[in-house]
Amino acid sequence: MAHVDKPLGEFPGFALRMNQQDTLSGRWAPAPLLYASAALHVGAAAALLAQPGAWPWALWAVFANHAALAGAGLWPRSQLLGPNWNRLPMRVGMAGGVAITIDDGPDPNVTPQVLDQLDRHHACATFFCVGEQVLLFRDLAQEIVRRGHSIENHSQRHRHNFSLLGPNGISKEISRAQDSIFQVTGSRPEFFRAPAGLRNPFLDPVLARLRLRLASWTRRGFDTVDGNAQSVYRRLANPLRGGDILLLHDGNAARGGDGEPVILEVLPRLLDALNLLELKPVTLRSALP
Numbered sequence: 001m002a003h004v005d006k007p008l009g010e011f012p013g014f015a016l017r018m019n020q021q022d023t024l025s026g027r028w029a030p031a032p033l034l035y036a037s038a039a040l041h042v043g044a045a046a047a048l049l050a051q052p053g054a055w056p057w058a059l060w061a062v063f064a065n066h067a068a069l070a071g072a073g074l075w076p077r078s079q080l081l082g083p084n085w086n087r088l089p090m091r092v093g094m095a096g097g098v099a100i101t102i103d104d105g106p107d108p109n110v111t112p113q114v115l116d117q118l119d120r121h122h123a124c125a126t127f128f129c130v131g132e133q134v135l136l137f138r139d140l141a142q143e144i145v146r147r148g149h150s151i152e153n154h155s156q157r158h159r160h161n162f163s164l165l166g167p168n169g170i171s172k173e174i175s176r177a178q179d180s181i182f183q184v185t186g187s188r189p190e191f192f193r194a195p196a197g198l199r200n201p202f203l204d205p206v207l208a209r210l211r212l213r214l215a216s217w218t219r220r221g222f223d224t225v226d227g228n229a230q231s232v233y234r235r236l237a238n239p240l241r242g243g244d245i246l247l248l249h250d251g252n253a254a255r256g257g258d259g260e261p262v263i264l265e266v267l268p269r270l271l272d273a274l275n276l277l278e279l280k281p282v283t284l285r286s287a288l289p
């Protein structure tokens with residue numbers, strides 16, 4: 001049974017409000033679009049039985065529905081397929097909290113420098129780590145947690161076809177990463193971010209069963225493909241507001257003209273700007289109710 005104990009508007013989006021507590025309880029509550037899709041399939045089948053000549057319309061309706069579902073899965077910030085943190089809860093945003101999230105690590109060359117930059121600014125961040133990388137660089141993963149940051153689930157292998165996997169494939173990718181991260185750090189992730197943010201309707205029930213929340217972002221720097229620190233920074237910081245979830249990469253980081261990973265140039269600037277605006281970096285899990 002869904003239980004909403006927060007005022008409307010505490011979380012952005014209808015689906016997130018309705019499903020937040022169900023996600024925690026391990027029960028899956030389908031998003032309204034999925035109910036509508038199921039009803040449309042039943043309706044199309046009934047129409048065909050009643051009037052077989054209507055098959056082109058039924059086929060078109062089902063096709064359009066699948067196109068809508070695929071479109072929702074290709075839109076990382078969408079809440080159409082289920083709850084999705086694309087901003088921090090309102091009370092955290094009002095208090096000036098901003099979440100810096102750093103994906104695809106740990107990386108032995110980049111992550112240690114990122115940790116030092118965060119330390120220098122007394123800032124904390126959320127690392128969406130890949131399970132296989134955590135197993136490869138165990139000390140580094142432990143160091144991330146030891147320094148007060150959190151590690152969340154970014155799948156076991158970061159497969160590029162993640163959004164094309166069925167329920168079993170998705171479940172395996174996520175639960176294996178849960179196990180890898182827990183085994184190495186002793187801390188179990190509470191959030192999941194899909195590789196490239198792409199997903200399909202099979203993801204939400206898996207997350208509900210594993211008691212994980214989906215997290216996307218408010219803005220991303222595209223710093224795996226753009227080595228220009230100035231443009232990466234602009235995408236992230238124009239404007240900076242309380243409640244933002246910002247996305248950078250320590251793994252797969254693009255390199256600038258000097259060969260340096262672009263995050264190392266962008267992150268200190270971002271932390272200075274947050275400081276000037278009196279915004280405070282927080283981890284996603286510190287923003288949980």
Ligand SMILES: [Zn+2]
Pocket residue numbers: 103104154158194195196
């Ligand atoms: Zn990634």
